[in-house]
Amino acid sequence: MRILVVGGGGREHAIIKALKKNPAITEIFATPGNGGMEKDAVCVNIGAKDIPAIVNFAVEKGIDYAVVAPDDPLVLGAVDALEEKGIPCFGPRKNAAIIEGSKAFSKNLMKKYGIPTAAYEIFTELEAALAYIKTCPIPTVVKADGLALGKGVIIATTREEAMEAVTDMMANAKFGASGSTVVIEEFLTGPEVSVLAFTDGKTVKPMVSSMDHKRAGDNDTGLNTGGMGTVAPNPYYTEDIARECMEKIFLPTVAAMNNEGRTFKGCLYFGLMLTPNGPKVIEYNCRFGDPETQVVLPLLESDLLTVMQATTNGMLSETEVRFAKKHACCVITASKGYPEAYEKGYPITFTEEAEKHTYVAGAALKDGVLVTSGGRVTGTTAVADTLEEAIREAYRLSDGVIFQNAYRRSDIGQRALKAEK
Numbered sequence: 001m002r003i004l005v006v007g008g009g010g011r012e013h014a015i016i017k018a019l020k021k022n023p024a025i026t027e028i029f030a031t032p033g034n035g036g037m038e039k040d041a042v043c044v045n046i047g048a049k050d051i052p053a054i055v056n057f058a059v060e061k062g063i064d065y066a067v068v069a070p071d072d073p074l075v076l077g078a079v080d081a082l083e084e085k086g087i088p089c090f091g092p093r094k095n096a097a098i099i100e101g102s103k104a105f106s107k108n109l110m111k112k113y114g115i116p117t118a119a120y121e122i123f124t125e126l127e128a129a130l131a132y133i134k135t136c137p138i139p140t141v142v143k144a145d146g147l148a149l150g151k152g153v154i155i156a157t158t159r160e161e162a163m164e165a166v167t168d169m170m171a172n173a174k175f176g177a178s179g180s181t182v183v184i185e186e187f188l189t190g191p192e193v194s195v196l197a198f199t200d201g202k203t204v205k206p207m208v209s210s211m212d213h214k215r216a217g218d219n220d221t222g223l224n225t226g227g228m229g230t231v232a233p234n235p236y237y238t239e240d241i242a243r244e245c246m247e248k249i250f251l252p253t254v255a256a257m258n259n260e261g262r263t264f265k266g267c268l269y270f271g272l273m274l275t276p277n278g279p280k281v282i283e284y285n286c287r288f289g290d291p292e293t294q295v296v297l298p299l300l301e302s303d304l305l306t307v308m309q310a311t312t313n314g315m316l317s318e319t320e321v322r323f324a325k326k327h328a329c330c331v332i333t334a335s336k337g338y339p340e341a342y343e344k345g346y347p348i349t350f351t352e353e354a355e356k357h358t359y360v361a362g363a364a365l366k367d368g369v370l371v372t373s374g375g376r377v378t379g380t381t382a383v384a385d386t387l388e389e390a391i392r393e394a395y396r397l398s399d400g401v402i403f404q405n406a407y408r409r410s411d412i413g414q415r416a417l418k419a420e421k
Helices: 010-021 051-061 073-074 079-082 094-101 103-113 126-133 159-169 237-261 294-301 305-314 352-356 387-398 414-420
Strands: 004-008 027-032 063-066 118-123 140-144 153-158 182-186 192-199 205-206 215-217 221-224 228-234 266-275 280-286 329-335 358-360 363-367 369-372 376-384
Touching: 004 073, 004 079, 004 294, 010 027, 010 358, 010 376, 027 051, 027 363, 051 073, 051 192, 063 305, 073 079, 073 094, 079 228, 094 237, 094 280, 103 118, 103 182, 103 280, 126 159, 126 182, 126 369, 153 159, 153 294, 159 182, 159 237, 159 414, 192 237, 192 305, 205 363, 228 294, 237 266, 266 358, 294 329, 294 376, 294 387, 305 376, 329 387, 352 358, 352 387, 376 387, 387 414
Parallel strands: 004 027, 004 063
Antiparallel strands: 118 182, 140 153, 140 182, 192 205, 192 266, 215 221, 228 329, 266 280, 329 376, 358 376, 363 369
8 A cells, every 4th residue: 555644853853763663554754754764664755735746646656645734735626636636634624623723713623513612713813812911810811813822822910911912913913924813812821732633524532641841941941942842641531520421522522623524534533621511622623633643643553544434434433543552751852942933953963772662743854864844843752551662762762863953851741640649
């Protein structure tokens, strides 16, 4: 079988490494991939949003199955375009990907179907949003409606911060068209949990829960990033809470999408807050999370391609989805200065052992040398019997990822360890 994976980050590298375990797969292509994936896939220089070029390539190469991993191409309709040419895909169609593509849509969906989430208001006019901020409870959360590379969410601790965030989004177009509509919502408190789930539009099979570390600095200080590390499973996510989430959030969400004529197939990501009033949805994503994928897939014991095809074919209820009863920790090695300004072009070297456990995100091949090309450069994952061992091993292995200007948080998993105890 010939497989195409659309995307070029650490998440896609983790998907490719998991798919490679299936002996039926003869070749994997990545569009665009990155220089650090070259040993695992044939990287083709086509941007993830260039859907006509992706479709032409898939047809020319006789691709048997495509995995569309990032949010942008899903929201733009890559799955629809590939399926029109007879290429089966993993991922939702455009009309279902709106669950991430528009926060206003997802909030209104939850309200309509009684799915627990934060109270909110939606604004399309700046003056109305500013007037609301003068009286709303503080802190509050300001969200750009559309996709913004995970950076379109501002937790405002003062009215001034909230007004600045809204003005940046609506008047100054900080996130382009994504910020022309804003959602202002209630600030929730409690532990955060990420749960990725396979669904074929009928059955929901959750993956192992995880805990992300969004802030750039130790002890959750500094700016929000795309994620500086992850552990799985999340100790706050007990079996009782998992049952409650299935009953009140996961199945109702899939049913709601069906009722709206937007059947969701693929990976549905639930960003949850375990509040004193029970679990609530902070956000939905229409795809695998990054870097959550880098801890969840290493724990998957079932064959990934088989599970993916079952979501496409509506056979998920008859397909085993099994995870190891172990712990995983992923440590991101970033370019110093991320998520703001940082220098690129530094050569990257790995110890042989580290390379086996590392997913490459922000790297490019330049004259045959692998160099840094992004903020988050690599994610190094270890699996062990205990969380403590997984954390220790992930840090030991990540020491084998070497480049000038490398930066990593030193406390990934510490919050989870405290919660376990």
